[in-house]
Structure formats: C-alpha cells, structure tokens
Amino acid sequence: MLSPHCDTRQLPGEGQLIPWCQHSPGLDPMAPKTVLITGCSSGIGLALAVKMARDKQKRFKVIATMRNLAKRGSLEVAAGAALHKTLEIRQLDVCDERSIRSCITGIPNRHVDILINNAGVGMIGPIECQTIEEMKGVMETNFFGVVRMIKEVLPDMKKRRSGHIVVISSVMGLQGIMFNDIYTASKFAVEGFCESLVIQALKFNVFVSLIEPGPVVTEFEMKVYEDAENSDYSMADPETADMFTNLYLKNSKAIFSSLGQTPNEIAEVKELVGVICAAKPPFRHQTNAVYTPMTALKHADPTGALMTDTFYKMVFKYDTLMHVSLKAIKLIRWQARKMKQGVKMLGFK
Numbered sequence: 594m595l596s597p598h599c600d601t602r603q604l605p606g607e608g609q610l611i612p613w614c615q616h617s618p619g620l621d622p623m624a625p626k627t628v629l630i631t632g633c634s635s636g637i638g639l640a641l642a643v644k645m646a647r648d649k650q651k652r653f654k655v656i657a658t659m660r661n662l663a664k665r666g667s668l669e670v671a672a673g674a675a676l677h678k679t680l681e682i683r684q685l686d687v688c689d690e691r692s693i694r695s696c697i698t699g700i701p702n703r704h705v706d707i708l709i710n711n712a713g714v715g716m717i718g719p720i721e722c723q724t725i726e727e728m729k730g731v732m733e734t735n736f737f738g739v740v741r742m743i744k745e746v747l748p749d750m751k752k753r754r755s756g757h758i759v760v761i762s763s764v765m766g767l768q769g770i771m772f773n774d775i776y777t778a779s780k781f782a783v784e785g786f787c788e789s790l791v792i793q794a795l796k797f798n799v800f801v802s803l804i805e806p807g808p809v810v811t812e813f814e815m816k817v818y819e820d821a822e823n824s825d826y827s828m829a830d831p832e833t834a835d836m837f838t839n840l841y842l843k844n845s846k847a848i849f850s851s852l853g854q855t856p857n858e859i860a861e862v863k864e865l866v867g868v869i870c871a872a873k874p875p876f877r878h879q880t881n882a883v884y885t886p887m888t889a890l891k892h893a894d895p896t897g898a899l900m901t902d903t904f905y906k907m908v909f910k911y912d913t914l915m916h917v918s919l920k921a922i923k924l925i926r927w928q929a930r931k932m933k934q935g936v937k938m939l940g941f942k
C-alpha cells in the first residue's frame with residue numbers, strides 16, 4: 594500500500610502510475626518536502642504557496658518568500674490556518690545575495706527539497722524609450738535572480754543527491770512577442786541556462802523544470818500597463834509609438850481577456866503541483882493549451898518564416914479576424930468554466 598504522502602495521479606504523457614515519493618529515493622517518504630518559493634507577495638507565487646501549504650496530504654512545508662515583508666498581508670489572509678503550520682513567510686530579494694544567503698542559512702541544514710523560482714518583472718514598449726539601466730534591471734531580476742538562487746541551493750542538493758529546481762519561465766521563453774524585447778530576452782536567457790544545467794543536474798538526481806505560462810491575469814499585467822501609460826514615447830518615431838499604444842496594447846489586452854489564466858489555474862493540481870510531484874518531472878511544461886499552437890509554429894518551421902509570417906499577418910493584416918477569434922475563444926472558455934462549476938456543485942469530481 595502507498596503511504597498517505599504518495600500520489601498516484603496519472604500525469605499527461607505518462608504511461609503508468611508512479612508514486613511521487615520515489616522522487617527522492619533513500620529519504621523518509623513520509624516527511625513533508627521543504628519548498629522555497631520566491632516572489633509570494635502576489636500572483637502565481639502567492640497562489641502556489643497557498644495551494645501547496647493547504648495540500649490535503651500535507652506533503653509540503655512551504656517557505657514563502659518576498660522581498661518586502663510589508664506586503665505579506667494578502668498571503669497571510671489566503672494561507673489562513675496553514676500560516677505557521679505548513680507555511681512560513683521569510684524575506685528574500687532575488688537581486689540581493691546577502692538576503693538570499695541569510696534566508697537559506699536560516700533553514701534547518703539549509704535543506705530545500707524543491708526550489709520554485711517565481712519572482713519576476715515585466716517590461717513592454719519600444720526599446721528606443723527604455724534605458725539600458727531599466728533593461729539591466731529586468732535581467733537582474735528575471736535572469737540573474739534565478740542564477741543567484743540556483744547557485745545557493747544546488748551544491749546542497751547535489752550533496753544530498755536529491756532535489757527539484759522549478760523555474761517559472763514563460764511562453765516568451767520560447768518565442769518573442771513584439772514590444773516585449775527585453776522581457777523575452779530575459780526569459781530566453783533563463784531557458785538557455787536551464788537547458789544547459791539540466792543534464793549535469795540529472796547526474797546528481799536533481800531535476801530541473803521550466804514552467805511556461807501564457808498570459809496570466811495578475812498584478813504583472815496591471816504593472817506593465819501602468820508603466821506603459823506613464824511612459825514617454827517621444828524618443829520613438831510616431832509610427833512606432835502609435836503601433837505600440839494603438840495596436841500592441843489593444844491586442845495584448847484582448848489576448849489577456851480571452852486566453853488569460855488565473856494564478857489559481859496555474860497552481861492547480863494538474864499544472865504546477867502535478868509537475869512538481871511527478872516521479873520524473875518534465876523539463877518543459879506549458880500551462881495554456883490554447884496558446885500552445887502559437888509556440889508550435891516555431892518548431893514546425895526551423896527557418897522561422899512560418900512564425901514571423903503568421904504573427905505579422907495577425908497583427909498587421911488580419912487584425913479583425915484575430916479579434917473575432919479571440920472573442921469566440923473567450924466565450925467557449927467561459928462556457929467551459931460554467932460547466933465545470935456546475936459539475937462541482939452537483940458533487941461530481
């Protein structure tokens with residue numbers, strides 16, 4: 594019989610049911626795993642921290658970190674009874690090595706089973722209007738933030754011959770989107786770094802997984818739109834400035850409203866928690882099946898022509914058709930959600 598901490602869910606692409614506790618052979622399978630998550634003041638980090646801390650099988654002890662502890666209120670409320678039981682809140686700024694070291698050193702035996710690199714910032718707009726310092730800021734958080742965290746925990750994981758490093762990347766880690774040049778570059782950097790590291794890590798029984806969400810409705814979206822509203826576009830030529838404000842922003846809002854997932858959907862069992870608990874965690878996992886055909890364009894044609902032609906036409910030629918399709922997708926997803934709610938209310942799983 595399996596222990597109560599073993600999970601036999603069948604994950605997509607897996608042919609057999611495997612108990613998750615085989616993930617760390619040699620360790621007490623009953624002991625909860627210590628999970629450290631960065632950027633838990635809002636959005637995906639907060640949702641995931643709560644989901645894991647409130648796990649019915651009590652498989653996790655969550656160290657939910659944030660750079661500014663004054664923002665802990667929402668997490669404390671959402672965690673409810675899990676606070677100080679299966680969830681602790683700690684300060685950690687991924688741009689500050691001392692803050693990282695002090696947080697990790699404060700954990701008994703520096704023992705982190707699962708590291709979830711979630712902290713990140715967005716940046717949109719024409720590059721003519723962004724300073725190199727601002728661009729470096731995005732790389733500092735999204736790329737070097739991940740590198741700093743992994744450098745701190747990997748040696749311990751290697752010694753223990755066990756561990757899982759999860760990185761919240763993005764579909765923009767796979768494919769560029771206009772006016773997201775620097776953000777995309779930061780996520781490509783993360784993907785390249787992890788793709789190189791994964792093989793060496795595997796030799797030490799340490800898994801690396803990249804999670805690639807499409808648009809998720811969080812403060813991330815609000816922050817980039819707010820920045821966009823307050824930015825000065827006089828450094829860009831009028832055609833580029835107009836393309837960004839009147840074409841990109843309009844299209845992006847439509848994409849978020851039709852394809853956007855909620856942070857809770859990302860944290861849901863078959864998404865992040867499913868990947869984390871898999872016996873053999875996948876290296877890459879996209880969370881939004883509706884968005885996946887878009888990223889597939891790149892792999893279908895290595896010359897890049899299929900992807901660039903399609904995106905060019907979507908933006909500049911078939912704008913109206915794209916909006917009609919997005920509205921149809923929004924309606925279908927709304928109906929699917931309602932049906933799911935109805936099924937839940939009737940008491941079916």
Ligand SMILES: NC(=O)C1=CN([C@@H]2O[C@H](COP(=O)(O)OP(=O)(O)OC[C@H]3O[C@@H](n4cnc5c(N)ncnc54)[C@H](OP(=O)(O)O)[C@@H]3O)[C@@H](O)[C@H]2O)C=CC1
Binds near residue numbers: 660687715763806813
């Ligand atoms: N929303 C989306 O559409 C998508 C988001 N992602 C990725 O998901 C991750 C989470 O974003 P999301 O939840 O959407 O956005 P949120 O803005 O809601 O959350 C981002 C979190 O990162 C934190 N953070 C930023 N800088 C630092 C830092 N230096 N040190 C520690 N924490 C920091 C923020 O803290 P603070 O409150 O202090 O700013 C916040 O807690 C990011 O990596 C993002 O790139 C990927 C695909 C899509």
Ligand SMILES: CC1=C(/C=C/C(C)=C/C=C/C(C)=C/C=O)C(C)(C)CCC1
Binds near residue numbers: 770807845
């Ligand atoms: C797909 C697509 C578009 C926009 C996609 C967006 C806006 C994706 C956002 C993803 C996010 C926010 C990821 C975060 O990491 C355009 C350019 C409007 C038109 C062409 C096709």
